[in-house]
């Protein structure tokens with residue numbers, strides 16, 4: 001069994017980096033806080049005797065060599081960047097539980113045949129640079145490196161420059177340590193396990209994700225003197241899109257979700273009709289067909305809105321990933337190990353995007369979920385009970401060591 | 407007749423202060439740019455031989471003495487602060503046309519019985535500090551000085567401190583130069599005169615203004631994992647209020663207008679349901695009863711929205727002014743002088759708030775409007791034809807000199 005107190009202590013130490021006044025974790029990708037977090041975890045990897053490689057998109061890999069180095073390694077890991085007001089566990093848990101598996105093997109002086117690799121992927125959150133899961137996407141060859149390095153942050157910074165600035169543009173080949181299999185442990189970030197009182201989720205599949213940024217250009221004018229019928233109000237158009245997205249999810253039902261989380265108006269003054277608005281739209285569905293339907297419906301709404309309000313609306317694609325089905329045999333093994341450890345478990349879908357979603361393109365991949373209290377995530381109040389964190393790490397240990405001796 | 411080229415040149419000189427890359431005027435109240443504008447215009451007042459007084463809320467008065475100093479003066483004026491992306495004429499025109507009246511009298515060595523006072527009122531726009539028309543409101547005793555000095559700007563600055571910082575907290579008594587009558591010349595800022603091809607508006611009344619800031623507190627959560635029915639989305643609630651305001655104006659018809667010009671979400675990220683939103687609502691109507699109806703309907707909507715979305719919504723009153731009816735005899739004189747100068751004219755309502763609206767509480771007051779091309783204002787493209795600017799100033803000259811010799 002893994003050493004629970006050690007894992008919990010490391011989670012707390014990492015969570016202290018970038019902590020805000022409201023007790024949130026703020027380690028947006030490639031900021032100074034992200035660098036501090038990376039330095040800390042790389043130090044821990046070295047303490048465990050792992051060798052480190054960093055690739056040109058800033059993914060970090062710690063390797064514990066197996067007894068048969070000619071075999072492809074098994075890989076686990078996740079990310080340590082956070083949203084602006086994040087919690088302590090999203091991503092961090094998967095990385096530190098991976099290190100805890102290595103530490104437990106070290107303590108027991110136990111060898112594995114295959115090497116075990118713990119990965120830390122760059123910019124998983126997508127909160128500073130879109131798309132999300134960027135590091136793993138580039139790792140699996142889903143986006144050219146040059147294109148990724150040129151991405152602009154919401155604060156205007158350029159990804160490649162930020163990567164250099166914090167000293168994490170490495171020279172390892174992209175796709176280094178091509179794994180035999182990939183298993184990611186993560187908090188659910190949704191309400192299902194908690195509501196059902198289940199300890200372990202064996203993740204079967206993951207929703208498709210459609211992100212776009214919409215720029216609406218209207219005409220600024222006086223809020224008192226301009227008759228309603230003469231307005232070209234970019235702020236009103238933004239709000240109409242947001243309420244349309246809500247109505248659309250209601251009409252479609254099922255697991256269609258939709259969110260407008262980002263809105264900026266110009267000039268953003270009380271008595272000036274907004275000249276310009278920038279908003280983001282996040283649409284997700286487990287069914288690719290339905291997701292396309294949602295995108296199509298939004299598109300048609302944008303056309304009719306731009307005519308009725310007399311505004312122009314342009315769209316920039318920020319991310320588009322189809323739903324992913326994980327390796328059924330690996331998901332079975334996760335359920336099996338949960339069972340063997342006496343932990344209640346169920347098959348489930350992931351609502352969040354994860355690096356496992358990209359890794360599934362190149363090797364058998366699955367995920368282990370543990371409950372999020374109240375289903376709260378991307379929120380400083382994000383919480384998972386310590387016992388559940390430890391239980392998840394034990395399932396990871398069993399799954400990884402089995403894979404590593406195959 | 408006034409000297410048109412001189413007036414136009416001064417308007418251009420003032421417009422160059424605070425000019426932005428997009429050719430907008432940005433002289434938000436009590437900023438460095440506002441100070442530069444004030445210094446320039448005070449210099450011009452001195453050049454005209456006027457004596458200057460500044461009161462404790464920063465209103466500036468230039469006085470051209472009459473031959474009978476025991477009589478109450480006649481006053482004109484307006485403001486020189488702008489919104490963030492304003493035009494060259496809003497406010498500035500009324501102040502500089504007042505100076506042009508004085509310059510014309512000086513040129514003709516013509517005396518008036520009553521003194522003529524040109525006022526520059528502090529923070530008319532309300533774009534940096536709410537409420538709007540603050541300087542004239544305090545001047546007429548509508549808000550205690552202490553309360554006004556404590557007002558916080560949208561950028562967090564405190565009004566009294568900013569006033570001191572730019573050196574415009576004067577010592578003249580509040581209400582100094584209590585006028586016999588007040589006439590304000592202004593661009594219409596709306597589309598009516600331009601659409602009808604009329605040169606002069608004789609303003610009969612002015613809409614009631616209701617401003618509030620709404621703060622919506624929901625719960626941040628993950629945009630992918632949180633089922634729609636479990637959301638407490640402050641961003642969605644903000645958009646629902648904005649679309650409600652639009653629907654309300656459609657339902658009420660008449661001259662009811664409503665605008666949500668300011669929206670700020672927290673944390674404002676693509677994949678995080680917003681925890682918090684701050685928005686403003688600007689409602690206006692010429693009919694106090696109908697304006698109250700609109701406020702009431704909004705209130706009821708906020709109640710039901712806060713229940714259905716599970717968010718709290720709190721309101722802070724930023725401004726509330728009842729509709730104002732101007733002095734009918736003075737409006738008649740304005741129409742008369744337009745007629746005498748051979749200018750087409752019509753009676754009309756003001757959709758914008760103006761300092762005249764406050765001055766109407768203490769003396770016979772009315773306004774002269776000139777056309778705004780396309781009805782565009784609070785926009786860098788704000789424009790009035792030079793001939794129309796000159797025509798308006800001639801009506802002001804005739805009206806003021808008549809009043810000053812009464």
Ligand SMILES: NC(=O)NCCC(=O)O
Nearest residue numbers: 124125132352353630677
């Ligand atoms: N796990 C997680 O929060 N990933 C961020 C990308 C997403 O929005 O799903």
Ligand SMILES: NC(=O)NCCC(=O)O
Nearest residue numbers: 224271530531538758759
């Ligand atoms: N004239 C003018 O634009 N005043 C600003 C106050 C308002 O919003 O009406």
